[in-house]
Amino acid sequence: MLKPLEVYQILLDRFGPRGWWPADTPFEVMVGAILTQRTAWRNTEKAIQNLKDLELLAPSLAFVDLAAIERAIRPAGFWKEKARRLQAFAQYLMRNYGGDLDKFFARDVTTIREELLALPGVGNETADSILLYAGDKPVFVVDAYTQRLCARFGLTKEGGYNGIQRFFAANLPKSTEIYKEYHALIVELGKRHCRSTPVCGGCPLVGECEYGRNTERA
DNA sequence: ACCCAGGTGGCCC
């Protein structure tokens, strides 16, 4: 049976460090986390660049005309929803922390997570991405690729977001560096080999487990 | 003309 740390080593050897999350500031990570929801990163990049060009990539986004945000982020899709989410987030940061992210992150991880989840459009993955990549907190991020990986290779019987997160946390050193790299590596694997079909040609994990052997052909 | 992308929330059973 493949173990989390073994999978990590295989992926790291194969793909090398990914250097996630690509962003200049923690606030950019937060905005990117919302913009990239169910959206190709390429499109998220365009939206972020538009915000940068308009000098809108700061908590002061709270005071900007909503229509201007909508226009800027259009390439990222779901622009009406996401513009509202971004502004609500910025308003929250301004109102409660004066837009000071150090203050926002200088508290108990559980507390921050609850506050993030209370915001519109911030679910488990977005909250955890923000905690890990913007706040540098040791929180393992689970995405669709991670769940697919677990299902395909029978890593764990635990199910759902929280179950899978618990599984990785319990079987990995509590290291933000490993968490950051691992999530990025899983996405890289998913992009290359594990889309909608159960066949993973050239997958570095095939042959390491029963599932891989059984589905290698066809 | 399909399919999918670094999800979330609402509603239903």
Next chain:
DNA sequence: GGGCCACATGGG
């Protein structure tokens, strides 16, 4: 807990 739907752009 699960299944279905809306949200929308851009690339393969």
